[in-house]
Amino acid sequence: MKPKIFIDGEHGTTGLQIRTRMAGRTDVELLSIPEAERRNAAMREDLLNDADIAILCLPDDASREAVSMVAGNNRVRIIDTSTAHRVAPDWAYGFAEMDKAQAEKIRDARHVANPGCYPTGAIGLIRPLRQAGILPDGYPVTVNAVSGYTGGGKQMIAQMEDEKNPDHISAPHFLYGLTLKHKHVPEMKMHGLLERAPIFSPSVGKFPQGMIVQVPLYLDDLAAGATLESIHAALVEHYAGQSIVEVAPLAESAQLARIDATELAGKDTMKLFVFGTSGGTHVNLVALLDNLGKGASGAAVQNMDLMLSA
Ligand SMILES: NC(=O)C1=CN([C@@H]2O[C@H](COP(=O)(O)OP(=O)(O)OC[C@H]3O[C@@H](n4cnc5c(N)ncnc54)[C@H](OP(=O)(O)O)[C@@H]3O)[C@@H](O)[C@H]2O)C=CC1
Ligand SMILES: CC(=O)N[C@@H](CCC(=O)OP(=O)(O)O)C(=O)O
Incomplete structure (x- = not known):
């Protein structure tokens, strides 16, 4: 049967x-x-x-x-x-x-x-660095993100697509979750293995599907010796041997002038990037996914x- x-x-x-x-x-x-x-x-x-x-x-x-x-x-x-x-x-x-x-x-x-869609990106970036001992206890993590509007379900789809809707949203991009109490914070904290709840600032763009999640980090507040390269290596090692989460090579990331939030729309995979400059003081970790796919x-x-x- x-x-x-x-x-x-x-x-x-x-x-x-x-x-x-x-x-x-x-x-x-x-x-x-x-x-x-x-x-x-x-x-x-x-x-x-x-x-x-x-x-x-x-x-x-x-x-x-x-x-x-x-x-x-x-x-x-x-x-x-x-x-x-x-x-x-x-x-x-x-x-x-x-x-x-x-x-x-x-x-x-x-x-x-x-x-959740946002936590998939955030945890996907943060947890490997906690497990590798790179992201120390108590680090003040921030998560900034943009989602396609289908993330808000039938109600938001109607608000974004139907100009006659009494609650129509005309903004091409808006921030929300302004009380910093978004429902995804507890799972980001727990499964991201964080001691402190992250500051999470979500937003929505005028496109149906797609998502960018960003976690910027100060290298001198991480474990001693942490670099752009060591962070990238930790992610590569964590995701070795599976085909859903891809870590972009540093050479690829270094060539990019911009990232399109809709690039993985319709796909069930997630792509992670480590941005910054070799020898620099900061990195920006980025996850790209479809809020309705892997999200x-x-x-x-x-x-x-x-x-x-x-
Ligand atoms: N959209 C997204 O990107 C994501 C959504 N989720 C989660 O998935 C779940 C569904 O969200 P989403 O599909 O976006 O929401 P939608 O509003 O698009 O769909 C929800 C469906 O559930 C039905 N429903 C609502 N209440 C009841 C009820 N009491 N009994 C039976 N059916 C009911 C609705 O019917 P009706 O039309 O009558 O309201 C509708 O068909 C939510 O928990 C959401 O948070 C998770 C990850 C991402
Ligand atoms: C754009 C938008 O409104 N997104 C939804 C989250 C979508 C999602 O992931 O919902 P679940 O938590 O149920 O998984 C929100 O912020 O509430």
Whole structure:
């Protein structure tokens, strides 16, 4: 029998992208709910309990409710794309490349929390440097980022695309999260292995998909002897042997005059850069990804495949 997959929230932004990625797959059976019934709790509960893997593409509260709907079911496994369980100790964090053992943890987990889009970039840059002893305890990390507007789901897509929308946003680029209490800070801190919560300043640009996450660092506040080259080498070593996260060679980064936030739109990979000048005093670490690819739906399908390989 083929494993049964149910995407709760399949008609939303993340859910639709997962469905697109699953089109044509014959190794799984996709359970589906009609769009008009997407909020029918009884129907969702039946489908959730019938699935081998349920992928939740819902707001946080609805995700928690979906998890409670399968509380008595020992078989169904869950991938939650919301923020609800990303720092919960009994959930595996679904960023397979963040540690050598993480893919195995995801493969064997009952409950997997899919990472946030911004944290995928930030943790991808920070965690290897914490593990290599380059980024010291207590370093005041800052994370600055720009996302495609699909990151805000159906509501923001309508605000950005529909000029007749009463809450239409006409700005080509805007900052938000101005209280510095963005919901992604706890997972960046926990899975970035940071002692202090980073200052996180997100923004949105007038393009549907794509993302740049930046972490600038002062070299003289890092471990003794840290250089542009040693930071790059630590990232290269951390990501050796896998194909999703690429570290750009220093020679490539040195040639670039600019980075386009949409370059990886439609792709499920992430590319990391170390910018600066050899012998200089600062570096800027940059992650390039698609907020809906490695930042959400691409990672969810990757995690599902890992779980199916158990
Ligand atoms: N967009 C992105 O880049 C990313 C999103 N995520 C996360 O994925 C989750 C889904 O986000 P996204 O796809 O963007 O959001 P959307 O608003 O685009 O889609 C959410 C879907 O869930 C449905 N829904 C809402 N409440 C309920 C409920 N109580 N019961 C059943 N269905 C419900 C919505 O239906 P209706 O149309 O009726 O509202 C909609 O179909 C969120 O937790 C989000 O934070 C994670 C990473 C990136
Ligand atoms: C542009 C935009 O609004 N982005 C969303 C985050 C998108 C995302 O990653 O959501 P999850 O936390 O559910 O994973 C935000 O800042 O709330």
